[in-house]
């Protein structure tokens with residue numbers, strides 16, 4: 402049996418990230434806007450003749466069985482088997498990582514979301530978008546957003562999502578050569594957990610105001626803690642801050658800044674090549690209104 406499907410897993414940026422409280426189980430209540438960008442991991446799926454789920458590429462630091470891609474595939478396989486009475490065929494998954502781990506770009510969650518979308522189709526699973534979101538949430542709080550598939554205002558731990566318009570722009574993103582473990586940031590005694598709640602129209606009004614330009618909305622409450630624990634994060638914010646309103650995404654470590662055009666982003670990357678530390682990486686990406694797998698059924702995956 403052979404059916405090959407090649408699919409993108411895009412990164413996200415948190416345009417702002419407020420910690421507004423804490424649930425009884427210790428998880429933090431957030432408000433954020435998630436923005437998709439056109440920098441992606443790629444996953445190739447090949448159906449097998451048996452029922453095994455295998456990752457066939459090496460991902461340094463992530464054993465096969467703990468990879469979110471493998472865990473997501475196994476969850477869906479069990480769910481489809483429960484619904485149809487027959488387990489769907491196994492699959493070989495080749496994961497080609499481009500997105501850094503512990504970067505705040507949601508790479509692992511995006512890989513898992515793409516896996517759920519691709520296998521739901523390959524297996525004719527018939528799960529709705531909401532059912533896939535519910536299945537993915539226990540694996541990672543960012544997974545529902547990638548399945549939601551468009552710029553979103555997020556609340557709860559990131560699972561309560563509403564569509565919102567983000568700015569149409571280019572981003573320069575810096576990877577400052579460190580990996581930030583999300584748990585270390587949320588457990589810090591220095592984290593503030595009481596930012597006042599905003600409403601979705603506060604965000605929309607901010608970017609509708611012509612005088613604001615690309616100045617960012619709100620703040621990232623995790624940035625101060627990450628900067629303290631990982632000084633290269635603060636250094637990257639300072640470096641990029643010379644060129645615009647720079648900020649960290651998610652729990653870090655990556656730092657980003659918005660620009661109206663690709664040429665401006667290119668000019669910043671020229672300066673980056675000349676003056677930034679050699680341990681950092683810098684690249685540009687365009688804001689995406691929608692997930693590239695939205696067109697999934699027709700074009701963006703070659704089945």
Ligand SMILES: C[C@@](CO)(OP(=O)(O)O)[C@H](O)COP(=O)(O)OP(=O)(O)OC[C@H]1O[C@@H](n2ccc(N)nc2=O)[C@H](O)[C@@H]1O
Pocket residue numbers: 415427428429430431504505506507508510540541542543558559583584585587650651652653
């Ligand atoms: C901060 C965000 C913002 O988009 O993204 P990343 O920076 O990871 O991309 C997410 O909320 C990351 O959610 P998620 O991807 O589920 O985080 P995990 O790595 O599973 O969380 C590691 C640990 O952080 C803590 N944690 C996580 C999320 C949250 N809302 N409250 C928490 O307290 C929990 O202790 C959890 O065990």
Ligand SMILES: Nc1ncnc2c1ncn2[C@@H]1O[C@H](COP(=O)(O)OP(=O)(O)O)[C@@H](O)[C@H]1O
Pocket residue numbers: 462463467468469470496500501502503504505506507508509510512513581583651652653654
């Ligand atoms: N497919 C995967 N890609 C990346 N990381 C993964 C994957 N599966 C599990 N992980 C684990 O999840 C952690 C967080 O990775 P990632 O989602 O890329 O970063 P972040 O949550 O900071 O955006 C990694 O350090 C790794 O241990």
